[in-house]
Amino acid sequence: MSKKLSPTFTQDWFSRSIPSWSHILTQLTKKTPNLRILEIGVFEGRSTCWLLENFCKTPESTIMAIDSFEGGIEHKSMELGGLKKQFEDNIASVGSSAQVVVRPGLSLDQLCRLVAENTKPFDFISVDASHQAADVLSDAVLAFQLLKPSGVIAFDDYIWSPMRPGTENPLLLPKSAIDAFTTIYSQKLRILPNFPLYQLYIQKH
Numbered sequence: 439m440s441k442k443l444s445p446t447f448t449q450d451w452f453s454r455s456i457p458s459w460s461h462i463l464t465q466l467t468k469k470t471p472n473l474r475i476l477e478i479g480v481f482e483g484r485s486t487c488w489l490l491e492n493f494c495k496t497p498e499s500t501i502m503a504i505d506s507f508e509g510g511i512e513h514k515s516m517e518l519g520g521l522k523k524q525f526e527d528n529i530a531s532v533g534s535s536a537q538v539v540v541r542p543g544l545s546l547d548q549l550c551r552l553v554a555e556n557t558k559p560f561d562f563i564s565v566d567a568s569h570q571a572a573d574v575l576s577d578a579v580l581a582f583q584l585l586k587p588s589g590v591i592a593f594d595d596y597i598w599s600p601m602r603p604g605t606e607n608p609l610l611l612p613k614s615a616i617d618a619f620t621t622i623y624s625q626k627l628r629i630l631p632n633f634p635l636y637q638l639y640i641q642k643h
């Protein structure tokens with residue numbers, strides 16, 4: 439399908455990750471040219487469009503996109519009524535709708551379903567949905583279950599906090615969940631070194 443329109447975005451929470459994602463995905467495509475990608479939290483599809491245009495150039499490369507399309511608690515002030523349609527329009531505008539499977543709903547529900555369906559494992563998983571620690575922890579554990587050996591999980595917003603320094607509640611932030619997960623799973627994974635700490639990347643043994 440030819441390109442019709444350019445995708446439209448109101449937010450950019452992704453561009454800072456492009457150098458790290460480019461490096462990691464280039465390594466992964468050396469072994470697996472047709473990547474199977476799972477994105478947990480897609481919002482308007484900025485990262486999905488970038489993946490499609492840069493690392494999913496063959497029709498066999500696919501992306502599964504999970505999102506409630508309702509925003510997280512940090513998005514309360516945003517008008518998000520048309521978010522799912524905007525995501526779908528953006529994907530269509532890069533001409534790649536057929537490569538993307540959308541699973542609307544809460545990540546906990548959708549990930550449990552994927553595990554129960556014995557879904558073929560993924561090469562690369564992005565965890566960027568709810569930033570509440572309990573949600574990040576269940577997303578991490580279930581994503582790990584769905585990851586291929588040597589596959590990579592990207593945790594966004596590892597050191598994100600909207601609170602004043604010294605007043606942070608760790609239960610409302612991703613870091614405490616990601617630290618608990620990487621500690622408990624330490625014999626099953628390695629943390630990829632030398633990336634900016636705004637994201638944390640792990641590789642499954």
Ligand SMILES: C[S@@+](CC[C@H](N)C(=O)[O-])C[C@H]1O[C@@H](n2cnc3c(N)ncnc32)[C@H](O)[C@@H]1O
Binds near residue numbers: 478481483484510568
């Ligand atoms: C930070 S945005 C994702 C940004 C996107 N990865 C990008 O780079 O543009 C978080 C997204 O997660 C979704 N979300 C929040 N909590 C969720 C949950 N519990 N289950 C599924 N999606 C959720 C929101 O609707 C929002 O679209």
